[in-house]
Amino acid sequence: MNYITDVDLKNFSTLRIGGRAKKVFFPKDEKEVLEVLKKAKDEDRKIIPLGKGSNIIFKDGILEDVFVSTKLLKKLEITKKGDEFLIYAEAGVSFKQIVELVKKLNLEGFENLSGIPASVGGAITMNAGAFGSEIFDIVEEVRFIDENIQIKTLKKEEISYSYRKTQFQQKGFVLAAKLRLKKSDKDVKALIKEHLLRRNKAQPLDLPTTGSTYKNPPNNYAGKLLELAGFKGKKIGDVGFSSRHANFLVNYGNGSFKDLKNLLENAEDCVYRQFGIKLEREVVIVE
Numbered sequence: 001m002n003y004i005t006d007v008d009l010k011n012f013s014t015l016r017i018g019g020r021a022k023k024v025f026f027p028k029d030e031k032e033v034l035e036v037l038k039k040a041k042d043e044d045r046k047i048i049p050l051g052k053g054s055n056i057i058f059k060d061g062i063l064e065d066v067f068v069s070t071k072l073l074k075k076l077e078i079t080k081k082g083d084e085f086l087i088y089a090e091a092g093v094s095f096k097q098i099v100e101l102v103k104k105l106n107l108e109g110f111e112n113l114s115g116i117p118a119s120v121g122g123a124i125t126m127n128a129g130a131f132g133s134e135i136f137d138i139v140e141e142v143r144f145i146d147e148n149i150q151i152k153t154l155k156k157e158e159i160s161y162s163y164r165k166t167q168f169q170q171k172g173f174v175l176a177a178k179l180r181l182k183k184s185d186k187d188v189k190a191l192i193k194e195h196l197l198r199r200n201k202a203q204p205l206d207l208p209t210t211g212s213t214y215k216n217p218p219n220n221y222a223g224k225l226l227e228l229a230g231f232k233g234k235k236i237g238d239v240g241f242s243s244r245h246a247n248f249l250v251n252y253g254n255g256s257f258k259d260l261k262n263l264l265e266n267a268e269d270c271v272y273r274q275f276g277i278k279l280e281r282e283v284v285i286v287e
């Protein structure tokens with residue numbers, strides 16, 4: 001199986017903060033994923049799946065966990081059923097590839113998800129979403145490896161998921177998802193173009209970021225609370241909350257994990273003291 005050693009984990013997080021992994025594995029199929037996960041379980045070691053890195057931050061130092069990248073799991077198959085299309089995408093397929101496909105086939109249902117810098121595995125695990133839509137709106141089934149290292153396929157109705165939360169977080173390894181989309185009579189290419197313009201205007205995409213740091217509390221916005229608590233544009237060292245979007249963490253250059261932790265704890269404390277609301281982290285911190 002492909003693997004690399006002494007790996008700079010900054011390359012696996014879009015915020016570009018973090019230490020070094022002893023090893024990162026790159027399985028090319030289900031059999032190889034099973035193999036690496038079985039060995040990790042036998043050795044009682046923690047497994048960290050790696051997608052596009054757009055929602056994960058690593059601590060400093062040497063990390064001993066078993067890092068498994070989905071980069072080589074790229075199978076993408078389309079089946080037509082009447083005016084519906086079933087898209088079977090392995091975990092390492094990017095949202096960009098799916099966007100190209102839906103534009104080519106003029107399929108609707110993915111417009112609001114376009115622009116999220118996700119892999120299918122990461123998006124399923126996080127139940128990624130935007131503008132009132134989420135990936136689970138279009139999921140038919142998910143294929144994954146469970147905690148007992150068994151391959152399973154579950155229909156959407158059998159899966160536990162909610163806002164940015166699923167049963168796959170910290171447990172299991174998503175191998176693939178089947179998505180259901182249908183032919184549109186609208187111009188999907190134009191809709192996506194318009195959506196991306198709107199998205200990009202609101203986000204600080206000129207700096208390394210991990211997108212939304214906190215989940216929106218019920219009937220509220222994490223960004224608004226952070227702004228009211230004075231955290232919009234606030235920096236510790238080279239890590240800060242963006243001055244364009246208070247809920248986006250950004251790295252101004254040499255951001256350190258220590259400064260990041262300080263900033264997050266500070267923000268969580270202040271918001272709690274001022275509004276009595278406990279912000280829940282959306283971003284995954286591996287420490």
Ligand SMILES: Cc1cc2nc3c(=O)[nH]c(=O)nc-3n(C[C@H](O)[C@H](O)[C@H](O)COP(=O)(O)OP(=O)(O)OC[C@H]3O[C@@H](n4cnc5c(N)ncnc54)[C@H](O)[C@@H]3O)c2cc1C
Nearest residue numbers: 049051052053054055118119121122123128129130174211
């Ligand atoms: C500029 C920017 C904009 C963003 N906008 C949005 C948005 O609009 N909506 C939104 O929901 N999110 C958004 N995000 C956050 C992020 O893109 C999503 O959470 C995305 O789903 C993460 O996918 P990933 O492949 O990068 O996962 P990663 O960041 O690599 O991983 C995220 C978590 O999932 C786990 N994981 C990854 N792959 C698997 C797998 N195959 N099986 C099991 N666990 C796995 C990882 O271990 C980690 O815990 C944004 C991020 C950025 C940087």
